[in-house]
Amino acid sequence: MNDILPEETPAWRFLEATLADLLTEYGYREIRLPLLESTELFRRSIGEVTDIVEKEMYTFADRNGDSVTLRPEGTAGCVRAAAQHGLLRESVQRLWYRGPMFRHERPQKGRLRQFHQFGAEVFGLPGPDIDAEMLAMTDRLWRRLGIHDALELELNSLGTPESRAAYRAALVAYLSEYRAELDEDSQRRLDTNPLRILDSKAERTQVLLADAPALADHYDDESRRHFAGLRERLDTAGVRYRINPRLVRGLDYYGKTVFEWTSDRLGAQATACAGGRFDGLIEQLGDRPTPAIGFGIGLERLLLLLQATGGAESVDRGLPDAYLVAADAVAATALPVAERLRDAVPDLRLQCHCGGGSLKSQLKRADRSGAAFALILGEEEAGSGSLTLKYLREDRPQQRLALEEAAAVLGRECAAARRCV
Numbered sequence: 393m394n395d396i397l398p399e400e401t402p403a404w405r406f407l408e409a410t411l412a413d414l415l416t417e418y419g420y421r422e423i424r425l426p427l428l429e430s431t432e433l434f435r436r437s438i439g440e441v442t443d444i445v446e447k448e449m450y451t452f453a454d455r456n457g458d459s460v461t462l463r464p465e466g467t468a469g470c471v472r473a474a475a476q477h478g479l480l481r482e483s484v485q486r487l488w489y490r491g492p493m494f495r496h497e498r499p500q501k502g503r504l505r506q507f508h509q510f511g512a513e514v515f516g517l518p519g520p521d522i523d524a525e526m527l528a529m530t531d532r533l534w535r536r537l538g539i540h541d542a543l544e545l546e547l548n549s550l551g552t553p554e555s556r557a558a559y560r561a562a563l564v565a566y567l568s569e570y571r572a573e574l575d576e577d578s579q580r581r582l583d584t585n586p587l588r589i590l591d592s593k594a595e596r597t598q599v600l601l602a603d604a605p606a607l608a609d610h611y612d613d614e615s616r617r618h619f620a621g622l623r624e625r626l627d628t629a630g631v632r633y634r635i636n637p638r639l640v641r642g643l644d645y646y647g648k649t650v651f652e653w654t655s656d657r658l659g660a661q662a663t664a665c666a667g668g669r670f671d672g673l674i675e676q677l678g679d680r681p682t683p684a685i686g687f688g689i690g691l692e693r694l695l696l697l698l699q700a701t702g703g704a705e706s707v708d709r710g711l712p713d714a715y716l717v718a719a720d721a722v723a724a725t726a727l728p729v730a731e732r733l734r735d736a737v738p739d740l741r742l743q744c745h746c747g748g749g750s751l752k753s754q755l756k757r758a759d760r761s762g763a764a765f766a767l768i769l770g771e772e773e774a775g776s777g778s779l780t781l782k783y784l785r786e787d788r789p790q791q792r793l794a795l796e797e798a799a800a801v802l803g804r805e806c807a808a809a810r811r812c813v
């Protein structure tokens with residue numbers, strides 16, 4: 393589990409703010425959910441025979457002996473909350489959330505045990521129009537973050553439950569003939585979760601899959617109509633995608649549309665955003681049948697992309713605009729002067745020197761702080777209600793200014809000088 397250090401938080405805040413703003417522009421509202429849920433919720437929604445439930449959850453008994461789990465993903469809790477608070481009774485819900493998720497995996501680049509997701513879910517819309525809008529929204533998101541060129545949309549349809557059942561039978565019949573040649577995981581999955589064999593990485597299994605029956609050949613009318621409707625809308629909106637017939641996703645609750653945004657800049661952990669439609673889940677959890685679709689973005693992987701494409705260098709690092717230094721004899725007046733400046737320039741980022749020392753050493757600190765201006769409060773300045781403003785990043789003469797004038801200059805120049813280095 394990772395610490396996120398002060399050098400890294402500006403890029404995180406940039407990502408989080410950009411995502412939240414964009415989702416708001418599309419009419420989504422934020423929901424905040426607990427990190428801990430009953431284990432049962434995840435077992436029932438994610439599915440017993442999935443990587444997450446089989447081997448990745450942080451599960452323990454609380455003081456009452458109830459089994460609880462640190463959330464490994466956000467959809468289950470979001471559905472639980474929406475059902476519990478009657479949100480599903482209202483016509484349509486567009487929701488987003490973000491925060492840490494927990495999975496006991498082997499930590500490596502792009503894979504952590506506490507990682508962060510930004511997720512969105514829409515409840516109450518059955519048609520492909522919302523699927524298309526959601527994908528157009530993520531497409532715009534990458535553009536806004538400047539990482540669009542590094543990502544590709546992979547798309548598939550798992551079809552309706554009926555067509556999936558027909559396909560499942562055909563796939564099992566075919567693969568059973570080669571059972572002994574399958575990798576160990578796939579042999580196990582043949583009995584429990586055969587569709588997951590499609591994304592096996594084992595070479596021999598891959599070869600066998602090349603001649604396996606295709607999911608698309610088993611779509612019923614409804615599956616075909618939905619998928620065609622989605623593709624048509626993406627085409628007219630200019631959202632590019634690649635059909636990946638092997639894309640099945642690891643969670644049990646998906647049906648019809650599934651998608652992943654992947655990148656060749658991320659190494660082995662290539663998926664930055666993944667999601668799909670889960671029309672059956674809410675009913676399966678005991679509430680009224682409600683169509684639903686959602687996605688989760690792995691923020692650590694998005695950050696890696698931002699770094700790989702150079703976008704992380706231009707985020708606001710939150711450096712001070714100005715650094716106030718004061719001569720020893722008048723040090724006690726620094727605080728009221730600073731507070732008056734803060735009153736006059738509401739968003740001013742002003743760092744006040746604390747801890748004394750010579751003006752020379754204080755000015756060194758001012759320089760190291762990254763501030764654009766040093767504000768010098770010497771004995772003369774203090775006596776006349778003024779400040780000396782020194783430009784730290786530009787070759788301009790310093791000027792002595794009355795406090796009000798100094799405030800006016802800072803108000804004018806700070807935003808412009810707020811360097812994004």
Ligand code: ATP
Pocket residue numbers: 465495497502503504505507508509641642661662663664665666667688689690691692693
């Ligand atoms: P993967 O194939 O990488 O294991 P997944 O299918 O398990 O991913 P999802 O459950 O779909 O992942 O989660 C959505 C997104 O969350 C992923 O696409 C990825 O960006 C991110 N993610 C998942 N697990 C981790 C992890 N352990 N560390 C960092 N990010 C993760």
Ligand code: MG
Pocket residue numbers: 443642
């Ligand atoms: Mg995983």
